[in-house]
Amino acid sequence: MQIRQILKNPELFCEKNFVNGQFFTKSHKIIVQNPATQEAIGEVPNCGSEEVKSAIEAAQVALNSWKNFSGKERSKILRRWHDLILENLEDLAKILTAEQGKPLLEARGEIAYGASFVEWFSEEAKRSYGDTIPAPKQNQKIITFLEPIGVVAAITPWNFPSAMITRKAAAAMAAGCSVILKPSELTPFSAIALAYLAKSAGIPDGVFNVITGDAEVIGSEFCQNKIIRKISFTGSTKIGKILNSRCANDLKRISLELGGSAPFIVFADADLQKAISGLMHAKFRNGGQACTCVNRIFVEEKIHDKFVTLLVEEVQKLKLGDGFESLTQIGPMISNAAIDKVEKLVKKSIENGAKCEIGGTKIEQLFFAPTVLTNITPEMEIAQCEIFGAVAAIQKFKTEDEVINLANNTNYGLGSYLYSSDNSRIWRICEALQFGMVAINECSFATEVAPFGGIKDSGFGREGSHLGILEFSQIKTIHISF
Ligand code: ADP
Numbered sequence: 459m460q461i462r463q464i465l466k467n468p469e470l471f472c473e474k475n476f477v478n479g480q481f482f483t484k485s486h487k488i489i490v491q492n493p494a495t496q497e498a499i500g501e502v503p504n505c506g507s508e509e510v511k512s513a514i515e516a517a518q519v520a521l522n523s524w525k526n527f528s529g530k531e532r533s534k535i536l537r538r539w540h541d542l543i544l545e546n547l548e549d550l551a552k553i554l555t556a557e558q559g560k561p562l563l564e565a566r567g568e569i570a571y572g573a574s575f576v577e578w579f580s581e582e583a584k585r586s587y588g589d590t591i592p593a594p595k596q597n598q599k600i601i602t603f604l605e606p607i608g609v610v611a612a613i614t615p616w617n618f619p620s621a622m623i624t625r626k627a628a629a630a631m632a633a634g635c636s637v638i639l640k641p642s643e644l645t646p647f648s649a650i651a652l653a654y655l656a657k658s659a660g661i662p663d664g665v666f667n668v669i670t671g672d673a674e675v676i677g678s679e680f681c682q683n684k685i686i687r688k689i690s691f692t693g694s695t696k697i698g699k700i701l702n703s704r705c706a707n708d709l710k711r712i713s714l715e716l717g718g719s720a721p722f723i724v725f726a727d728a729d730l731q732k733a734i735s736g737l738m739h740a741k742f743r744n745g746g747q748a749c750t751c752v753n754r755i756f757v758e759e760k761i762h763d764k765f766v767t768l769l770v771e772e773v774q775k776l777k778l779g780d781g782f783e784s785l786t787q788i789g790p791m792i793s794n795a796a797i798d799k800v801e802k803l804v805k806k807s808i809e810n811g812a813k814c815e816i817g818g819t820k821i822e823q824l825f826f827a828p829t830v831l832t833n834i835t836p837e838m839e840i841a842q843c844e845i846f847g848a849v850a851a852i853q854k855f856k857t858e859d860e861v862i863n864l865a866n867n868t869n870y871g872l873g874s875y876l877y878s879s880d881n882s883r884i885w886r887i888c889e890a891l892q893f894g895m896v897a898i899n900e901c902s903f904a905t906e907v908a909p910f911g912g913i914k915d916s917g918f919g920r921e922g923s924h925l926g927i928l929e930f931s932q933i934k935t936i937h938i939s940f
Contacts, residue, residue: 713919
C-alpha cells in the first residue's frame with residue numbers, strides 16, 4: 459500500500475527527521491513495516507549521536523526564548539497544534555494503522571485522545587501557579603514560582619505511537635521546556651506527522667524535535683548529555699531501570715511509565731454483563747498490547763463457569779484482521795518476537811494444566827487468535843509476566859482476603875480493575891490494592907483530566923491532569939525583606 463495515496467495531505471507521511479524547524483534525511487535508514495502485511499511502508503533516518511547532539515543544542519537555544527513566552531502565548535500556539543491534529547485526524551489515524559496495525563476505529567480514538575492532552579496542557583500553560591507563603595518575620599515575603607526544568611528528552615513506545623507523545627510533549631512545552639522526542643523505531647511516522655503539524659501550528663524552531671535511530675545510541679546520549687535535564691520514558695520496566703540508573707550520574711529528573719500486570723477482579727455480586735463488556739475492552743483493545751491491559755483475571759468461584767461461558771461467547775465474535783478493514787476489531791501483533799512470546803506462554807500454560815476455552819494459536823503471520831484460558835494458577839509464568847497479547851487468563855478465588863493477596867502478588871503496580879456492587883467491599887479493596895490506578899465498575903483510565911501512572915516496577919511520575927505539568931517544572935523560592 460502506498461500510504462501517501464490514501465491521505466488528504468500526503469505531506470503528513472514524511473520519511474525525515476525534524477530538528478530546529480527543518481526536516482532532514484540521511485543515507486543510513488531504518489525500514490518500517492506494516493505489521494498486518496509485513497510490507498515495507500517507508501524508511502526513516504537512522505541517526506547517531508552526532509545528530510542527537512545537534513538536536514539537543516538546537517533545543518537548548520530554543521529553550522532560551524520559549525521559556526520567556528507568557529503562559530498565554532504558549533497556550534495559543536499549543537491550541538493551534540491541537541486544532542490541526544483534529545483537522546487532520548483521519549490522515550493521522552491512517553498513518554497510525556499503517557505502521558502499528560490497530561483497527562482504524564481505535565486509531566481515530568487514539569488521535570482524539572492524544573489531541574485531548576494538547577488541549578488540556580494548552581489550558582494548563584496559563585495556570586502554572588506558585589505559592590505565597592506566610593513569612594516567619596515582619597517585613598518579609600516568601601513566594602514560589604514554577605520554572606521550566608530545561609531541555610527534555612522523551613522516549614515513546616510503539617503501542618500508542620501518537621498519544622504517548624502528546625501527553626509528554628504538550629505538558630513539557632506548556633511548562634516552557636523544549637523537547638527532543640525519540641519515538642519507537644517501529645512506529646516513527648505518527649511522530650513525524652505530529653512534528654509537521656507542530657511546525658504548521660507555529661511552535662518555534664527547536665522547541666519540538668524528532669529523531670529516529672538506534673535506541674541504545676540515542677538513549678545513551680540523552681542520559682549522558684548534561685544539557686538534558688529531564689527524561690520522560692514510556693516503555694518496558696527493563697529499559698526504564700537502565701535509564702533510571704544512567705540518569706543518576708548527573709541527577710537528571712526522570713519519569714517512568716513502565717509495564718503492568720493489571721488484575722481484573724469480579725465478585726459474584728457484580729453486574730456480570732457490565733463486567734464482561736468491561737473485560738472485553740480492557741483486555742482486548744489494541745490486541746492486549748497496552749500496559750494497562752488486563753493481565754490476570756480473578757473470578758469468584760460461585761460465578762466462574764457462568765462468567766467463562768459469557769466471555770467465550772463475546773470472544774467468539776471478535777473479528778481479527780487488517781486494521782484497514784472496516785469490521786476488524788483486533789489487528790496484528792507488532793512483531794515476530796511479540797507473537798512468539800505469547801504463543802509460548804499459552805503453550806506452556808496448557809502443558810501445565812490450563813484449559814484453552816477458545817483460540818490458543820497463531821493464525822498466520824502476526825495474527826494471534828483471541829484466547830481464553832481457565833485453570834490458571836498463580837505459579838504459572840502467564841500469571842507472573844506481562845502477557846501483552848489477546849489472551850484472557852482466568853483464576854478462581856473464594857474470599858476477599860485471598861483475592862487481595864493474589865492481586866497484589868506482583869512487582870508491578872499500574873492499573874487494576876474491580877467489579878462489585880457492595881460499597882463497603884469496594885472501599886476495602888480499593889484501599890488494599892497496591893496499584894497507582896484502580897477502576898471500579900469501569901474499564902478505562904484514558905482521560906487527560908486524571909493523573910496516569912504507577913508504583914513499584916511500573917515506575918513513577920504522573921502524566922495528564924493538573925500534575926502533568928509539574929513533571930517538567932522546578933520550583934524557585936524567593937525570600938524578600940523590605
Ligand atoms: P517494548 O519492549 O515494548 O518495545 P522498550 O522499552 O524496548 O519496550 O521500548 C520503548 C521505547 O524505548 C522505544 O522507543 C525503544 O526504542 C526505546 N528503547 C529501547 N531500548 C532503549 C535504550 N537502551 N535506551 C533508550 N531507549 C530505548
